Amino acid sequence: MSHAAAPVLAIHGGAGVIKRDMSPAREKAARAALTLALQNGYAQLKAGKSAVDAVAAAITVLEDDPNFNAGRGAVFTHDGKNELDAAIMDGYSLKAGAIAGVHRVKNPIVLARAVMDRSNHVMLMGEGAEAFAKEVGGIDMVDPSYFRTEERWQQLQKALKEDAEKKPHADVETAKHFGTVGAVALDSQGRLAAGTSTGGMTDKRWGRVGDSPIIGAGTYANSGCAVSGTGWGEFYIRTVAAHEICMRVTQMRVPLKRAAAEVINQEIPSMGGNGGAIALDANGTVSMPFNTDGMFRGWIGADGVPHVAIYGDEDDGTADPLPTPDAGT
Numbered sequence: 001m002s003h004a005a006a007p008v009l010a011i012h013g014g015a016g017v018i019k020r021d022m023s024p025a026r027e028k029a030a031r032a033a034l035t036l037a038l039q040n041g042y043a044q045l046k047a048g049k050s051a052v053d054a055v056a057a058a059i060t061v062l063e064d065d066p067n068f069n070a071g072r073g074a075v076f077t078h079d080g081k082n083e084l085d086a087a088i089m090d091g092y093s094l095k096a097g098a099i100a101g102v103h104r105v106k107n108p109i110v111l112a113r114a115v116m117d118r119s120n121h122v123m124l125m126g127e128g129a130e131a132f133a134k135e136v137g138g139i140d141m142v143d144p145s146y147f148r149t150e151e152r153w154q155q156l157q158k159a160l161k162e163d164a165e166k167k168p169h170a171d172v173e174t175a176k177h178f179g180t181v182g183a184v185a186l187d188s189q190g191r192l193a194a195g196t197s198t199g200g201m202t203d204k205r206w207g208r209v210g211d212s213p214i215i216g217a218g219t220y221a222n223s224g225c226a227v228s229g230t231g232w233g234e235f236y237i238r239t240v241a242a243h244e245i246c247m248r249v250t251q252m253r254v255p256l257k258r259a260a261a262e263v264i265n266q267e268i269p270s271m272g273g274n275g276g277a278i279a280l281d282a283n284g285t286v287s288m289p290f291n292t293d294g295m296f297r298g299w300i301g302a303d304g305v306p307h308v309a310i311y312g313d314e315d316d317g318t319a320d321p322l323p324t325p326d327a328g329t
Contacts, residue, residue, distance in 0.1 A: 007045035010299040015276035018294030037061035051185035051193035062181035069179025074199020076156040091192035091221030106140040159203040182228025194226040211236035216243035231275010
């Protein structure tokens with residue numbers, strides 16, 4: 001995977017409390033969706049399309065799948081609504097597009113790309129973002145009820161009950177902080193791109209926006225590195241996590257896997273946060289660090305074979321021997 005002309009795609013479907021008590025049917029569906037996302041994104045790369053095309057194609061699959069907290073199946077806010085955020089960035093041009101707090105856009109990543117390609121702006125929010133979608137056309141709009149799933153609704157009801165009883169959320173990580181989908185890609189021209197899409201946090205209030213649509217926090221790409229994060233967004237914003245990883249790679253010449261591990265598995269946890277990320281460098285090296293029980297993840301490289309994993313103790317095919325950053329080696 002060291003040749004820049006060999007396309008590579010990596011994806012995630014969120015990190016968090018992902019234990020082996022998932023139902024077989026759910027696990028099978030999640031793995032199938034991750035595989036389809038890899039295949040659809042990689043088909044773009046094999047056809048000579050751009051890394052941006054591949055990222056958008058992969059994320060669209062996961063937005064359409066109710067097993068993930070993005071697009072259909074997004075979690076509910078405190079007020080019982082689905083608020084969707086997304087961002088995409090072209091590492092070659094450093095162009096980027098992002099949207100936050102939309103309710104009617106079927107595939108938020110498609111609108112984020114339209115902001116990048118068809119406006120002079122980087123981030124649009126709420127009603128303005130939806131007005132832009134209608135104005136430029138070609139963006140599928142849906143009734144807000146499209147995003148609703150009964151499972152997500154029940155998660156909100158549980159959270160509201162715990163709010164009323166002043167109880168800490170028993171499954172705070174699952175219920176609140178996790179669930180994002182993302183992709184990073186390297187195309188045959190050696191260009192990188194990253195994208196992320198999310199439904200945010202269960203029970204979130206006051207129009208809270210996490211790291212996913214913030215360029216540099218949950219999503220970032222430049223000429224040498226692309227990153228999409230998933231985790232407790234506030235900490236990814238405060239550490240500018242995606243940008244931090246890429247700066248270590250491109251400016252400090254830290255190997256990708258070490259750079260990603262330092263930020264995701266050391267810096268963020270040291271502040272009290274957690275989560276994961278997918279990262280890709282210009283040589284096609286893939287890194288998928290996380291400090292939670294699991295992360296829905298996968299990658300596909302030169303041989304065209306999708307590699308998909310969910311659990312923390314599951315081999316995802318990226319585990320080169322990595323000295324701990326503390327070892328000083």
